[in-house]
Amino acid sequence: MKIVVLAGGTSPERDVSLSTGTMIYKALKSKGHQVLLLDVYLGYEGDIIDIFNKEKDWAQGIGTIREDNPDIEHIRALRKDNPNHFFGPGVIDICDKADIVFLALHGTNGEDGKVQAALDLMGIKYTGTDYASSSLAMDKSVTKELFAYYNIPTPEGIHVRKGETYSWDRYPCVVKVNNGGSSVGVSVVNTPNEMDAAIKNALSYGDEVIIEQYIKGREFAVGVISGKALPVIEIAPLTGFYDYKNKYQAGNAIETCPADLSPTLTAKMQEIAEKVFHALRLKTYARMDFLLNDKNELYCLEANTLPGMTPTSLLPQEAKAVGIDFTDLCELIIEISLEKYK
Numbered sequence: 182m183k184i185v186v187l188a189g190g191t192s193p194e195r196d197v198s199l200s201t202g203t204m205i206y207k208a209l210k211s212k213g214h215q216v217l218l219l220d221v222y223l224g225y226e227g228d229i230i231d232i233f234n235k236e237k238d239w240a241q242g243i244g245t246i247r248e249d250n251p252d253i254e255h256i257r258a259l260r261k262d263n264p265n266h267f268f269g270p271g272v273i274d275i276c277d278k279a280d281i282v283f284l285a286l287h288g289t290n291g292e293d294g295k296v297q298a299a300l301d302l303m304g305i306k307y308t309g310t311d312y313a314s315s316s317l318a319m320d321k322s323v324t325k326e327l328f329a330y331y332n333i334p335t336p337e338g339i340h341v342r343k344g345e346t347y348s349w350d351r352y353p354c355v356v357k358v359n360n361g362g363s364s365v366g367v368s369v370v371n372t373p374n375e376m377d378a379a380i381k382n383a384l385s386y387g388d389e390v391i392i393e394q395y396i397k398g399r400e401f402a403v404g405v406i407s408g409k410a411l412p413v414i415e416i417a418p419l420t421g422f423y424d425y426k427n428k429y430q431a432g433n434a435i436e437t438c439p440a441d442l443s444p445t446l447t448a449k450m451q452e453i454a455e456k457v458f459h460a461l462r463l464k465t466y467a468r469m470d471f472l473l474n475d476k477n478e479l480y481c482l483e484a485n486t487l488p489g490m491t492p493t494s495l496l497p498q499e500a501k502a503v504g505i506d507f508t509d510l511c512e513l514i515i516e517i518s519l520e521k522y523k
């Protein structure tokens with residue numbers, strides 16, 4: 182198959198996406214597909230005639246995930262044409278020649294449904310869920326409202342727009358970007374006097390924030406493929422919470438799959454994950470994040486519609502626990518994504 186892996190972009194999760202994209206590219210190539218890896222924002226300026234037969238290592242020169250967020254202004258300065266165009270030179274024309282585009286994007290534009298909608302309008306097929314469910318899942322406050330409607334347990338919280346007054350008096354609490362990801366802009370706030378700084382930090386990534394009760398306990402994730410939950414994985418950061426650094430620097434968190442949990446709690450978490458998949462109208466695959474407190478009460482934090490996809494990412498580890506290796510998982514995602522178009 183002719184496949185374009187789209188990665189990069191301009192979200193704070195750019196580096197994570199390039200890493201996901203590189204791994205998917207290598208996996209699909211090893212299966213004999215004609216694969217290209219493109220930075221969606223920087224594009225490709227060479228000749229695109231017969232591009233799928235070009236002898237080129239498209240993964241060359243793609244960096245690793247640094248400890249802090251990428252410098253997006255620096256990336257924008259590299260664009261010689263209009264830096265406000267999300268799709269870089271050649272990207273749409275190249276995608277148009279592919280049988281499917283594998284979306285390895287994360288965060289704003291990539292995971293929130295806009296790219297999906299643009300590709301729909303161009304008649305270009307892509308992996309993962311559709312534009313509407315992507316945007317529902319990306320919006321943490323809308324997700325919370327749907328969770329309430331479907332009786333899906335989630336921490337109590339409020340949604341605050343920039344400049345809006347709010348009232349909140351439960352501490353500790355968590356402040357996060359409403360449309361964020363990868364824990365970027367997330368703070369645990371212990372006392373009222375830390376609140377302003379946490380909100381200011383979250384607002385530097387978006388105009389809306391969520392304030393939520395802090396749940397003390399263990400953290401888990403559950404991947405769902407075609408509506409069916411995978412085994413549960415536990416994530417235990419060595420220090421602090423599951424922030425950006427603990428997510429992407431090897432060795433900062435202990436990950437256990439299948440998680441050491443009672444069969445009852447395992448089944449309950451999987452059932453909730455499947456319910457979330459349904460509630461948010463998700464298609465193909467996704468990964469839900471969970472917390473469990475010491476009273477064995479479960480809370481679903483969110484759904485990730487384009488979850489991390491390196492062989493050591495959470496969903497691939499869960500798939501591996503049921504015998505699906507990383508390369509097969511990449512092909513499976515393509516297969517179930519093509520079903521959207523039948």
Ligand SMILES: Nc1ncnc2c1ncn2[C@@H]1O[C@H](COP(=O)(O)OP(=O)(O)O)[C@@H](O)[C@H]1O
Binds near residue numbers: 470
């Ligand atoms: N209510 C909460 N109580 C305790 N920890 C939380 C809470 N919300 C988020 N966290 C921590 O912050 C991380 C990121 O939060 P999450 O809601 O999953 O947003 P995202 O992953 O999109 O940035 C979680 O993985 C968890 O470690």
Ligand SMILES: [Mg+2]
Binds near residue numbers: 470483
């Ligand atoms: Mg999360």
